[in-house]
Amino acid sequence: MAEEYRYKRVLLKLSGEALAGDLGYGIDPKVVDDLADEIAEIVHDGVQLAVVVGGGNIFRGVAGAAGGMDRAQADYMGMLSTVLNALAMQDAIERAGMGKAADGSDIQCRVQTAIEMRQIAEPYIRRRALRHLEKGRIVICAAGTGNPYFTTDTAAALRAMELKCDAIIKGTK
Numbered sequence: 398m399a400e401e402y403r404y405k406r407v408l409l410k411l412s413g414e415a416l417a418g419d420l421g422y423g424i425d426p427k428v429v430d431d432l433a434d435e436i437a438e439i440v441h442d443g444v445q446l447a448v449v450v451g452g453g454n455i456f457r458g459v460a461g462a463a464g465g466m467d468r469a470q471a472d473y474m475g476m477l478s479t480v481l482n483a484l485a486m487q488d489a490i491e492r493a494g495m496g497k498a499a500d501g502s503d504i505q506c507r508v509q510t511a512i513e514m515r516q517i518a519e520p521y522i523r524r525r526a527l528r529h530l531e532k533g534r535i536v537i538c539a540a541g542t543g544n545p546y547f548t549t550d551t552a553a554a555l556r557a558m559e560l561k562c563d564a565i566i567k568g569t570k
């Protein structure tokens with residue numbers, strides 16, 4: 398139960414590199430599944446979890462800018478890459494979480510994006526995210542802050558403050 402854990406509500410920042418595993422690029426399904434298993438376990442135990450995903454395994458704005466791209470344009474591509482990671486994590490968490498909620502039901506996982514794309518994810522709405530967390534649903538926050546010239550580490554700090562998380566834990570390679 399949550400009492401055994403030091404933190405009741407945690408923001409987990411997963412860098413893109415963490416999802417690439419030994420591939421060094423893109424998404425390693427095995428790594429994603431292993432992460433999802435661990436996530437399902439702590440949520441089963443009652444920890445409320447928000448996740449901010451990075452995108453460095455796919456595209457980084459600074460790399461695009463170094464190659465001559467407009468920096469803001471490149472950063473938007475970087476933010477979109479975090480959405481790919483978020484959808485991969487959501488899929489893995491839903492599979493790992495089948496029947497794993499404390500009451501034996503499935504663990505629910507919602508993706509919220511800072512850039513609207515309603516066909517595939519909810520828009521980021523702080524109060525709705527809080528409600529999901531209170532109900533034991535995992536919230537994956539994608540598309541960073543929604544602004545170029547920032548990183549997903551900034552987004553992690555921002556969301557952790559807004560969502561009143563007790564701790565930020567960063568998972569990188």
Ligand code: UDP
Nearest residue numbers: 413451452453458472475476541542548549
């Ligand atoms: N990004 C951005 N604004 C944000 C968050 C991210 O423009 O609020 C872009 C930026 O180009 C960044 C990319 O998205 O390089 C991927 O995020 P990040 O590099 O933080 O991913 P990580 O290093 O965690 O894999």
